[in-house]
Structure formats: structure tokens, C-alpha cells
Amino acid sequence: MPLPILALAIASFCIGTTEFVIMGLLPEVAADLGVSIPSAGLLVTGYALGVVFGAPIVAMATARLPRKPVLVGLAALFVVGNLFCAIAPNYWLLMAARVFTAFGHGAFFGIGSVVAASLVPRNKRASAIALMFAGLTLSNILGVPAGTALGEAFGWRATFLAVVGIGLISVAAIAWLVPSDVAEPSGGGLMGELRVLGKLQVWLAMLIASLASASLFAVFTYIKPYLTDVSGLSTATVTWVLLLFGAGMTIGNIIGGRLADWKLMPTVIATLLAMALLFVAFTELGAIASVAVAIVFLWGMLIFIVVPPLQIRVVEAAAEGPNLAATLNQGAFNVGNAGGAWIGGLAISLGVSYANLPLVGAALALLAVAVAVLSQALDRRTAMQPQPAE
Template sequence: MPLPILALAIASFCIGTTEFVIMGLLPEVAADLGVSIPAAGLLVTGYALGVVFGAPIIAIGTARLPRKAVLIGLASLFVVGNLFCALAPNYWTLMVARVVTAFGHGAFFGIGSVVAASLVPKNQRASAMALMFAGLTLANILGVPAGTALGEAFGWRSTFYAVVAIGIISVAAIAWLVPAGVAPPSSGGIASEVKVLGKLQVWLAMIISALASASLFSVFTYIKPILTDVSGISVSAVTWVLLLFGAGMTVGNIVGGKLADWKLMPTVLGTLVLLVAMFLFLAEISSLPMVMIATVFVWGVLTFVIVPPMQMRVVETASEAPNLAATLNQGAFNMGNAAGAWIGSVAISLGVAYQHLPFVGAATTLLALAVALFSFWIDRRPAELDYVEPVGSTS
């Protein structure tokens, strides 16, 4: 791994741990701050909303600034934000600290992916993005379990102090290893970053990202009752199955980068087709524990195979000014997370059994596939179809 990308991967590990570790510490946080577990769970929602709404604000506000300086600033924001989380005297202070910390999440991954792609030859750009995102997948395998265990042993605040320490390392690594002048801002500044959002293909790419994420979380949000109530797996074994899912994500991330460098849109289309088949298979075998465990690994692989190609797709379609679009794509993934959990909740409230939730995931993936096919078709149409005429303009 090139050393500058390693620095970005360390920061993405820190960010990924920050985002997800709170889910393993909800009982401890709730007890310490005197709130209910559902109220503590809103700390997850608050973070996701911070990502969605903070991403464009940060991207637009830093459009003219050097990319290295922005990355150092965003990594520093995570250090300070996590320090305030660790010191938070009450629930609302912790909520504000989480939301403010999340403001830098989408912008870091969006700008970081553009920087990573600029550090390698053109035919290796998706792989470079995948290497940066490897920190995020490793956070689910190592950071979240280790952070949860640390919080259970020494209190939840100790986990955030540990994240602060890793964050300081990431800031130093970016400052030392990422070259100055890398991926210069677009010459048109804010105007060109916003203008590129008029391209239809940029929006289609973000819709695919959101739908792919929604298909995952419509089922994965309820993975624990599926594994225990349907598959008959013990509660104590669920953690190991989830680690297997994380390992699959890590493999899928690297494979997805390699495939996207080879054939980008065919990789997206093929992965979505395989995800539909996987969801249908999941619904049929969910009562068979050993087959279910193996399928969870494959699910993890397919889930992250599509991430580097979709980030690369956004960067390519917004090549004139990619920073805002790449950042918004991270917001699209997070919007899909929230929408998927809501879709699964609605399905359950309407009487869909846990065993049949994968059919909901398959249907959502089919929508993503339809959009991807439309985008692929536009690639072969006249260029004028790729721009959405601004409202109120004249020809």
C-alpha cells in the first residue's frame, strides 16, 4: 500500500470505529447518562444525519482550499469531536459532539477518495480508493469489537479516548505522508463543484449507491433476530458471525477495486445481479445454520464489492469537479442506511416474517439494478442526455 494511502486508511479506520462502536456500547452509555437504550440509540441516528447534512456544507466550504490541508482539518475535527464525546457530562452534550464529529465523515471519504485516486496511475484508481476504504472495513472487524470490549471493561469513555489516540496518529500520518499540492481544487471553485451536479449520470450513480445500501440495511438491521430466531444460532455466536460478515466486506472491498479498474459498470451490474440471487437464496436457507453462516460471508463480500466502483463512478462522471459529488455519494450511502432500516421496519410491521426480509432486500436491489441499467444505456447515447437543464433556463 502506498504510504500516503496508508495514512488515509488509518484515518478511515478511526472514522469507521467512531461511527459503529457506539452500537456495542448503548447499554453502558444509557446507564451512565441516565437515559433509555432507545434514546441512546438515537446517537446512531444523529451521527448518520450529521454525515448526510454536513457533507455538502464542508465540501462547499472547503472547495478552494488545498486538499491536504482539508484532510488534516477533517481528521483533526474527529480528534476534537471524539475528545468531547469522551468528556460529555450529559446526553445532549454527547449528541451534539456526535453530530459535529459526523460533519467531517462524508467530506473526508469524498475528498480522500479523490486524493487516493490522484496518487496512482489511471488504471489503478478504484483499487487506490479501495485501499483507503480498507480502514473502514477493518474498523468493523477490529475497531468495533476491540472498542466494545474496552468500553465494557473500563467504561464507554475509555473507548473514545482510544479513538482520540488513533486519530492523533492519523493526523500526523496525513501531515507527514500525503504530498503537498495533491489533487488540486477545481479551478472554478464552488461554482464548478455545484454545476457538475447538473449531470444526470452523477445523480444516477448516487441513487444506485443509496439503493444498494438500503437493500443491505433493510435486512442487516435485523440480522440478530434472523440468526437467533430463524437460523437457531446462539446469541454468543452472533458476534463471530458478524465478524465473518466484516471479513467478507474486507475481501469484497479489495476485489471490488480490482474489478472496477478492469470493467467498472459491468462490475456494478454483475454485482447487483449476484446480490439479488444471494438475497433470494438467503430467504430459502435462513433456517439452516451452517449454510446461513457461509452465506453471511458471501453477503459481506458482495456488499462491499460495489462500494469502490460506485465511488469511482461518481468521480468519473463528475470529473471536472469531483469533490462535492464524491462527498455527496457518502451521504447517499448513509441515507440508504437509514432508509433501509426504515423499509425493513415497515415490512415487519406489515407482517413480513424475519425469514422473508431478504425478499425485501432483493426487491430494493432490483431497483438499484434498473437504475444501473438505465445509466449504462445512457453511456451509449448522445452526450446531451447526460445533462439536466437547470430549472428556468432557456435554450
């Protein structure tokens, strides 16, 4: 792995731990702050909305700035935000700290993916993005299970303090390893970045990202009570299942990068179809503990197969000004995170059992398939149109 991409991967590990570890600590947070588990689940939604609204604000504010100082500043924001989370005395201040932390998320992954793609030949760009995102997937193998175990042993605040330490390492790594002149902003500045948002394919890629993420978070937000109540697993065992989910994500991320460099949209469509089928299998067989564990592993693998393809899809569709579009795509993923967590919580509130919750994810995955098929059809139509004579 090139050292600059390694630095970005360390930061993405910190960010991934920040985003996902709260799901393994929902019962502890809810009990400590005196709120219900669905209310604690809104901390996932709040973070996701912080990404959504923060992404365009940060991207536009930094459109003309050198990429390296921006990445260092965004990593530092996560250090401060996690410190605020650790010391928040009540639910609403914890929510505010989560939203503040999330403001840098979309911009970091958006700008970071453009930087990573600029460091390798064109036919390796998706794989380079996948390497950067490897930190995010590894956070689910190491950061989330370790953070969950730490939180259960010493209190959930200890988990956020540990993330502060990791964040400081990521700031130092970016400052040391990322070249100062990498992926400098285009001459078009903010207006050039805004112009590419007029492209339909950019928006379709973002919609696919949102629906894919929603299908995941409608169920994964409540994975701990699902595995304990439906599959009959102990709380301690859930920590190891989350580790397995992260292993699946890491494998899927590597596979997704390579497949995207080969066949981008067919990879997206086939993977989303497989996800829908897996959700149905989860509904039918989730009460069998061994089957549920296997499904969680496959689920993690499939959801991250589509991440590198969708990110490089946006970068290429917005080639004239990729920073804002790539950042907004991270916002799109988190629109799905927020929407999925809300939809899952609403379904539970309306009486849908944990056992049937995966059917909600299946419906959202099928919607994502429909949009992906439309996007590919538009690609083919464009390719068939005669080019203007020079």
C-alpha cells in the first residue's frame, strides 16, 4: 500500500470506529442516559445527518484550498468531536457532539478518494479508493468489536476516549506521509465543482448509494437486539459477530475495488440483488444462530463490494470537478444511513418484529437495483448515440 494511502486508511479507521461503534453500545448508552433503545438509535441518524449537511458546506468552503491541509484539519476535527462525545453529560449534548464530529466525515472521504485515485494509474483507481476505505472496513474488525468490549467493561465513554488517541495518530500520519501538492483543486474552483452536479449520472450514483446504505442501516442499527432476541446469542457473542461482519466488509472492499476496475455497473447490480436475497434468508433463517452468524458475514461482504464502484462512478462522472461530487456521494451514503436507521426504528415502533425487520432491508435493496439498471441503460443509450463531427 502506498504510504500516503496508508495515512488516509488510518484516518478512515478512526472515522469508521466513530461511526459504527455506537451500534454495539446502544443498550449501554440508552441505560446510562435514561432513554429508550430506539431513541439511542437516533444517535446513528444524527451522525448521518451531520455528514449529509456538513459534506457540501465543508466541500464548498475548502474548494480552493490545498488538499493536504484540508485533510489534516478534518482529521483533527474528529479528535475534538470524539473528545466532546466522551464528556457529554446528557443525551442531547451527546447528539450535538456526534453531529459536530460528522461534519468532517463526508468531506474527508470525498477529498480522500480523489487524492487516492490521483496517486495511481487510471486502471487502478477503484482499487486505490478501496485501499483507503480498507481503514473503514478494518474498523469493523478491530475498532468496533474492541470498542464495544471496552465500553461494556469500562463504560461507553472510555470507547470514545480511545478513539481520540487513534485520531491523534491519524493526524500525524497525514501530516507526515501525504504529499503537499497532491490532487490540487482544479482551476474552475467552486463554480467548476458545481457545474458537474448538472450530470444525471452523478445523481443516479448518489441515489444508488443512499438506497444501498438504507437497506443496511434499517437492520444493522438494531443488530444487537436482533441477534440476542431472535438468534439467541449472548451479549458477549455479539461482539464477535460484529468482528465477523467487519471481516466480511474488508473482504468485500478488496473484491469491490478489483471488480470495479473490471466491470463497474454489473458489479453493483449483481451485488445489490444478492443483498436482497440475503435479507430474505435472514428473515427465514435468522433464528438459527449458526446461520445468522454466517449471514452477517456475507452481509458485510456484499455491502462493501458496492462502495468502491459507486465512489469511483461519481469521481469519473464528475471528472471536471470531482471533489464536491465525491464528497456529496459520502453524504448520499449517509442519507441512506439516517433514512435506514429511521425506517428501521419506525418499523419497530409500528409493530414489526426484529425477526421481520430484514424484509425492510430487502425492499430498499431492490429499489437500489432498479436505479442501477436505469443508470446502466442510460450509459448504453449514450454510447449508441452518434458523436458530433469534429
